[in-house]
Amino acid sequence: METLFEPATITLSNSSIYKIIIHGSQESPVGSVPSVSGLQFSKTPRTFRSASFINGIPAVRFELSFEVKPQREGTFKLPAWNLRVGKQTCQAPSTTLRVLPPSQRDKVRQAEQKKRNQDLSEAAYLDFSITRPYMFEGETMEGQVSLNIWNRLPVTRIDRIPTKTGDGFSITELGQPVEKRNVPKNGKNYNSYNWKFGITAALPGIQSISFSSVLRVRVKQNRNSPLGNPFFSDPFFGFGSEEGLEVGSDPLTVEVRSLPTDSRPKGFAGAIGIFTLASAIDKDRVSLGDPVRLTCKIKGKGNFSAMPAPTVSLGEDFKVGPPAFSFDGSTSTLHQGVQSFEYVITPLRPGLLEIPPIPVSFFNPDNEVYTSLTSSPHPLRVDPGEKWMEPSSVEVSQSDEKSTSSANNMFQTESEPGEWVSSISIEDPLSSKMFWGAQAVGLLLFLSVLFFRLKNRNPLMEELKLKDRVLSNKLRETVKHKDRAGFYKSLRRRIRLRASMVCPGANPSALSNKELLALLKARGYSQNLLDEISKLLQICEDHEYAGGVKNTDSLESELSRSQSIIRKLK
Amino acid sequence: MNHRSTALWLLLTFVLLYSKIFGESGDRAFYDAVRAEASGDLQLARSIYEELAKNQHSANLHANLANLYFKLEDYGRSILHFRKSLLLNPENRESISNLSFAMEMSGVKKAESLKTNPAFSATAQFIWASCFTILLWGGFLLIALLVPRRLNSTTLTGYTLLWAGTLSFLAWGWQESREQFNFLRREVISVAIKSDGKNAPVPLRRFAGKGSNYNTMVNPGTSLFLDLDRSGNPRMHQGPDGEKWFLARSKDGANKGWITELEFGKIIEL
Structure with a gap:
């Protein structure tokens, strides 16, 4: 076994190959290259197997090649290390790599490389922005990420839409982007793809967030193109191949503040934003046991996705079912619109009842104060219906005052007397002279006809x-x-x-x-x-x-x- | 113009003037009561309505009186006058719902008489009887006129069966309606004596005397049915103090006892 760097002396801007040559075996060795400070070894080596006859004697060998990039100047000694070939343990001998300062040519090449990287970063990049440099914990605001692609970059497709990096935030799903073509930026024309989404701060503190995306770009197969970077080589007639190009945004640092605890209302359940509240019932008169739909609508901007349903406590007069949620607004951001909570409530006793106001509290992030809203009460008349429960005397006494006050709305006075009659009585036909008179007339007619017919009988x-x-x-x-x-x-x-x-x-x-x-x-x-x-x-x-x-x-x-x-x- | 024509014209003029004056005075009193109620003098309004209701009636008069009693929290009398109003105008939805609510407030279950089919209501009895009479004698007349003529036996049998069937149906409808009528003429609404409180329960006593204990108590506004004697009049007992007692019972007969004439109100005048 022998080891060597090839070449053994390089400048800082170049790389060398670390070779391990095993004679007499073609089995893949097992082991790991020891790490050397200042040198970076490629993770995947290249392998080469060969067999030959030397002076009529068959010989086999196996080569492993790692690319080595120096990170600083100096002489680096790779110590001897063990690796296993089949059942045999062999020792790779130590070897030395000398790294010289970069030459003038290296410096020129580095400057070119830097410029190419700069060009590459401007060829496709991500922009991410939010409306405010700080957020409150649990707050949802609208964010926007834009993927800008230089229109000369031969992008075939967006392989991966922008994905978030940063555990301190959660975002809504990115849908279809809004596409703009030929947007001038940095002296170039770009195709811009914009996604709007809702971003919610999950953890307090200084949080960082960035986005990355992968594009599929067609490149020439010739990596030794005189144009340098393969992404700028214009492919002709489809002779190129596709490669993935990862595009990222600059990380954005956002301060996530905790919600103030002073003057926090008791009913506050985490709603952050600016809202208005309205409520309605689908009917104001029902029979006992019939359901009534109470719809509570919260309209505005804020964290609708994290907003719990308002607590509805209607006392013992009603039974309240679990609310049904529905959102009408920007479904991509869930940040602006109308959130409806529909409760099915069932009155438990007849009478003139009242659905009490529903309280909702929220935190306004703009002026940083808590606000409490209440909906209007709804009078509800509950008829006893076919099956009704006899109200207990206690219930009657409790609702006495309320019912009497509402009764004025119910028992309304007629202003016209209507048709007068002299008495309220129903005449019994059997004791009516007219009835018996009619019978007598009928009988008389019948007898007359009968008599007439009998008399004229021939x-x-x-x-x-x-x-x-x-x-x-x-x-x-x-x-x-x-x-x-x-x-x-x-x-x-x-x-x-x-x-x-x-x-x-x-x-x-x-x-x-x-x-x-x-x-x-x-x-x-x-x-x-x-x-x-x-x-x-x-x-x-x-x-x-x-x-x-x-x-x-x-x-x-x-x-x-x-x-x-x-x-x-x- | 002879004396006979002159007398006829005078009589007609008198009738027209009487009806005009009579109707206008009723309207005027009604408007007075409405104004009194609007000004908040409920007692005055009640007394005007009550005085008016002694001589003449209208659905709105009794509805207003019932509303007034409800506002005065006298639910028994409120129910009584709603029933009277509905007898004069059965289609008044407002009175129907207000009656339900007053009954609920008084703790009274809905009477069966309110649940009957309008086609068989007590007021429909006259229609059934009229139809029955017309068909009966009309049929007899037709038979007398047509039988000796060209009708063959099959046609005659068919017509006779149809006639008899229709007559039977009308007789059945009349009977159903008459049953409701009999219930209604016996039906009274219990009301609390004012000295006992607006909504004090009404006792159904074992004997016709105030010293007697009672079988049961009913809420004001409960429908009771007076027992009739053999001559068809309400079974009555007059006490030594001149107070009239009537034997009343609930429709199912489960609750019965004696009540004074001050403890109930009749829906229709017998």
């Missing part, structure tokens, strides 16, 4: 009407069975029956058609009707006696036509 006429009804039914049945002969036979009989009904005393069945028509004419019937009846009778007789007379009309139409004629015989 047995012969009723018999004829009955026969007429029978014949009418028979006609319908013949139509139903398509019995044409039966239809005309019944029709002839019905016409003669109707004639006997309209000419009482005559016997139309014994008369010829001509005699019948003359009889009807004598009764004053029109010639048209008589002609129609004559036709009907002729058709009937043709069918009955001549037989086989063809008639294409349907029986249904014949029935309706004959009925319309017969109806006129009355």
Whole structure:
């Protein structure tokens, strides 16, 4: 085993290689290089394995190379140290590195390097700012971080958005940035990406905070570019590769002050900012047991994310459920907007109740004083409803004064008398003369009609009407069975029956058609009707006696036509 | 113009003038009471309203009187007049809610009579009876007129069944409404005697005498129902001092006892 620095003498601005050469093995050794004050060894060594024949004899060897950067001038001796190769422990011999002062050329190179670093730091950088150089413990204020990228820097993407470094603060999640293009700064044009967020001071004292981000930049693969830094080498046609570029902001030191304890209100629960308070209920009249939503809204700027719900103590008249939170405002910073706390409260007794004011205290960081606010009270009328608890005498006496004072709002006087009546009574129909009078009238009418009908009763006429009804039914049945002969036979009989009904005393069945028509004419019937009846009778007789007379009309139409004629015989 | 026409015109003029004067005096007294109440003289307002309510009634008069009694913390009488007001104007939501609140303040449970369907309320009895009468005699008349005519037996049976069914429904509705009417004419509202305190409980005594102990006490504003005798009049006993006692009980009959006529107020006039 042998060790050496290559080269063994360097200037301060250069680096050397520390080599460990192991002959006769290609196994990776196990051990650690001893640290030497003033020298910085690279953490990951380069390895090299080789095999060869020397004078016909096979030989293998293994090389480990560490880059060594001097931090000061002088002669540095690396002592002998042990390392393990396979199962064998070997000793690496000591070696010496001499570091000379930087030459003129080194100084020029260092100046160039410094300038390149300066250029690099201006090529992409982070700006972080808050509105005040001090904060109070628990206070939330709006912060802004801007990532400025020189527009000639070939950035392909932002690999990691800015992340915070500093345990003394917590910040809200960074969302989508606001992008501005071609912003002139430092004589260059930049693309600027701005994130706004809420920053909350968590620990008191002098706290430091900074941000860092990683960009993905396309670079040329040739690291020996004459342009020096690979980030400024313009890649052509995608022949470069991507590398990560870490960008950081300058650390910002912020004084985080503790909240004053003097004159701190009892109800203070950590709200810091400038707020206004309002409350509302969704209905002012409910039945017992029905829920009422009480919404308490705190509006302004401050630490909404750390703000607890106001304590609502409504006494024994109400049951209060846990509040529901909702925030309406800048969701990225949670610093400005309206925080709503919705309580579901259930009245436990009927009556005119009052939801008492809700107190909220907060610390105003601008003038550094505590402020207490109260919402307005809400009257609530609770009706007993279908199921209600009988109020105990104690409750009544307790709420007596309050209810009486509120009752004036409830029992309002009518200013107009309205419609007058002489008495409040409901007449019993059974003892009302009008009722019995109506029954008497009804009965009288009924009896009158009955009497009239009985008196005018004509047995012969009723018999004829009955026969007429029978014949009418028979006609319908013949139509139903398509019995044409039966239809005309019944029709002839019905016409003669109707004639006997309209000419009482005559016997139309014994008369010829001509005699019948003359009889009807004598009764004053029109010639048209008589002609129609004559036709009907002729058709009937043709069918009955001549037989086989063809008639294409349907029986249904014949029935309706004959009925319309017969109806006129009355 | 003959003597007959002259007498008729004079009578008509008298009736119109009487109704005008009568109505205006009622309105005037009502406005006086409203002014007295507005000026804070509740006792004067109460006495005007009470005097007015002896001869004539209106829903607003009784509502105002009930409000006044409530402000005077006489919850029993407040409930009584709310009930009267609601009898005259059942749709008045304000009176309904105020009555509920007065009952709550008096510690009285809601009476069953307030929960009835308006279609079967006591006041609807006349409508049921009228409909029943019209259909009954109208049906008979139709039968008398139409039966000997052309109606066949099927049609006649159908119409008769429909008529009988409708008549049965109307009779049932009438009966339901009549039941409410019977309850209402027996219903009274207990009120505290002023000497005992505005809201002192009303005793239901075992015997009709002030020396008698009581079965139970009811809060002012409680609905009680008077027992009726065989002739249908309230069962009454007149004491040697001329005081009238009535036997009253709660609707379920669980609480009963004698009360004087000063310890209750009737909702309707019998």
